[in-house]
Amino acid sequence: MRARSLWTLLALAGILAAAWPGRAAAVPVFARKYGFQCTMCHSNMPRLNDFGARYRMNGYRLPGRESEEKTVLQSPAPVALRTSAGYTGADRNDAAGGGCESDFRLNGLDLLSAGTLGPKIGYFMVYLPQIGEARGVAPQDGALEMASVVFSGLAGSWLNLRAGRFEPAFVPFSVKRQLGVAPYEVYDYSFPAGPLLSETRSGVEAAGYGSNRFQYAAGVVTGSETNRPYDTPSDVYARAAYVVGPGEGQTAGQRLGLVGYLGRARPADELGGPTSLEPFYRAGVDASLNAAHVNLALQYLWSRDDQNLWGAVDAVTYSGGFAELSVLPAVNLVGFARFDLVQAPDVDGRDITRWTAGGRYYAVDNVALHLEYSHRKLADVTATDDAVESFVTARVDFAF
């Protein structure tokens, strides 16, 4: 790792942060439409605050002012861009050796579009253009990451329908709006070629809430897309949450949730097993607890997969979760620390632990200086083949 360069960069970032004038500037899509600051909906971009959560639940309409919403045709161009640029250094050590990598580069590009199409219809879209590998630019596969239409208020607040490709509610803590760069390990763990909870899915989701603070969501989404030329199975899920106190559990109130997921998948080719659809299950509990300027996010998931999905003799069980603490000492500053754990099944044999710590300083609402360190360990059950990875990143995130 180029330690000297890194420290130089960090020092400059620190000076920059200290000297920043802290003024507001242009803001993307929704903020531009209403003339709001990003902090109207985000406690720290991209994480939503309670207001933003309610706005999203209400189909991208301001609660109580639905009749005044302007459509995309009446609003400024509903397009925004999001990218980041900065330094990333990684250090890997395993039985095979390992090594260091570091790079200063542009990390992809998201094109966002969102807005209101009609009185009760909103949409949200994220497109990732294909970017070829080039010096200083991270390659990116072209993809329509999200494109969903929301029909809201179909039965008061109790029924909102989202159809298309979206981030389903079985992920209580949004992967797309998380503060850190390091992934939530438990959302990224599955059987070989299995579907990851962190991925966006295509399908239909019904969701709603009542004045009694109960929230629900249930949906049908495309499941595993293993490399076989068969039809794609549909997975189903349901989530229930209850909020205690004011807020939605984002930055105020305490939210407790349960989630269940039932999927079917074909074993990966390399396992050489049957090609029939085999079941797998996920069940989880989560909590988002708030006190003053501190949020504690807790998630734990239990999994049970058909043995054929792992090429094992018996059904395979495993579990994992994370605890993430974030502190907001000021509107333009957030610090976070997270512990991830995956207690892998014997058939895999490597438990995962990850420690992550970082912070974001918002020079303006939509420009964040991001510093993060993460240490990940794959612990071999025989303790002879441990693998350790660590990375540090210092970058600037933009959304405009």
Place this chain on the structure above:
Amino acid sequence: MRIALAVLAALGLCWWLGQPTVWAAGQFLENGLLPPVPVPADNPQTDAKVRLGAQLYFDTRLSADNTISCATCHDPRTGWANPHPTDTGIKGQVGGRNSGTIINSAYMRFQFWDGREPSLEGQALGPIHNPIEMGETHENVVNKLNAIPGYREQFQQVFGTDANTDGIAKAIAAFERTIVSGPSPYDRYLMGERGAMSPAAERGLRVFNGKGHCTPCHSGPAFSDQSFRNLGVGMDKEKPDLGRYDHTKDPADQGRFKTPGLRNVAQTPPYLHDGSAKTLMDVIDVYDRGGVPNPRLDRLVLPLALTRREKTDLVAFLDALTGPVPKVEVPKFPEGPDPQADAKGGLR
């Protein structure tokens, strides 16, 4: 070298992004200069009518015991509002709500906290026959005014008739339409005068329009969405004031009160419908706590977790909404047949 260049580029971009920008307009951030005062077609403004309306506004003879005028509770010396939490009417009777300012009331789509009157004309007559406020019948007021030659002549001149309730309402409303605030430091700031607002007020604007969640309700030139919201204030009492519900009988309106405009708000303490907040900071504290829990708490009202500095910045911004208001002297009143009952100016 590469890194140094990249950092320099980032610095340049950051400098550019950090430059002051004229506030972008948006659907709800259209809090620009006040437009011309809307005047109903059936009550055009004339100087004579406004003069008559000013006399009526300050004249205590519109009340049952000749002690209370409009100006008693909407006092020009205290921001055209009542400095006390709630009104005190005839015979020392105390009402349940705070008297809102009449500054810019011409821009409000609804009058009174519960919005029961859509027009200033309708509002003008309400307190006269309210038994707690002025306690007089409309019939008696008309008779009293017609017994005063100076008023009778003016009504003839302005409306072509003797005094009547319609004329009284129109004249007072016409006068109230002249009580409009002028350009505030915020307006001058919007027009490009960057030094018009203090740095604290500038920061407060960002809180107002961001973390403070003020704009979704306090939007438009008068800083009101012309709607009704439940903040829960007073809803924890044994017999709460149900606000808008008392007028509509719609259960959804329980605890809802009109979103007041915010121009010149710094001049009009105390605040909230019951006058329970002595200062703007007290109001901000109510919002910061997420209102008062009740089953119909507005979904836009959420805990804010504002820091002390953000609150003081917000107060600085609200201060910057203060614009000049026409100076109005208590007019000379037409003398009546009974000197004991002559107007006393309506100011206590």
